[in-house]
Amino acid sequence: MTSQTYKFQGWQGLDPSSVDGKMVWGEFEPKRWEETDVDIKVTHCGMCGTDCHHLRSGWFPAPYPIVVGHEIVGEVVRVGSRAVGGHKVGDRVGVGCLSDCCVAIQKDPCERCSAGQENYCRKATWTYLTPHYNGDKSYGGYATYHRTSGRFAYKIPESIESKHAATLMCAGATMYSPLKQNGCGPGKRIGIIGLGGLGHYGVLLAKAMGADKVIAVSRRTSKKDEALALGADDYLATEDDSEWHKKYRGALDLVIATVASSKAPMGSYMKLLKFRGTLVQVGSPDDGNFSIPTNPMQGNQLKFTGSSYASPQEVRELLQLVADKNIKPWVEEISMKNANQALLDLEAGKPRYRYCLVNEDIKKASL
16 A cells, blocks of 8 residues: 555543543544654554553543554554665564654754663653654554554564564563563573563563573462463462562562552562662552662662663564564453453453454454
């Protein structure tokens, strides 16, 4: 296709009640076409807890109407003459959280973009929520088509299934970055707090990266068998065992916390760390702030830090790692038409461990 002969339609949240399974299907106007863009026929879109936060205006007021979804995989149907990435019509690509950075608008990129950390660009624009540089509204992947900068569309290795590739675009990338940045590999003991969409990727990736031991931590013992099946070496249940933190007290090099509740026992998480160990927070609560005890940090020179999304280079590395190691995340496909019910299930914690919406008609047409 050389011009737009297709409609952009998607599930729109009109107010905070949309998170209660009340999104409305309808047509929307994508950003004005620019020659740096690509259009993607969406076949798959993963569902992320962040989608729920934004639909309910949990962190800040959402710019309704909003179409969420930042774990997008589909077929390129249009390529701008100045699109970065070497894309061709028919390519299978993925799009994650990031849609552009200051490279697009500044002659001299900022220090972060120059260092390959476009994901921390102060002028970054996101796949949905923030406006594009031309002022137009952004829309995500619970939709039929998606328009974005070619710079942030990633070619998917042939061996990776689309439903897996979609969830790599956020969940996988969000966990890979802190694992890599903090030296996950042989000789390291890693703790993953929260066995959900993010946490299950943490276990899979830490093992694939060669960690000596991976300890999964969640609230209930009910997930123990699943954690071990994912490759965890051991499992701790914080609500079913009052002394859960004693077995590995002072034993772990790195703990990554995916929990998104201000009531999380951060002090107990810190007890798992070795001298000069690191706790990385990737979950963001919308019910208040964490309480961070300073005494264990000072007494053991612990580091408490945060991590957001992965850089473009890290996303490419992740895709190659998953292809090379034949990593198989646990993903359940849900028809796009059932997105509202899937939202309710997501809020109830039912996915094991990631939902991926599938545009069935579009998928069939692409085969």
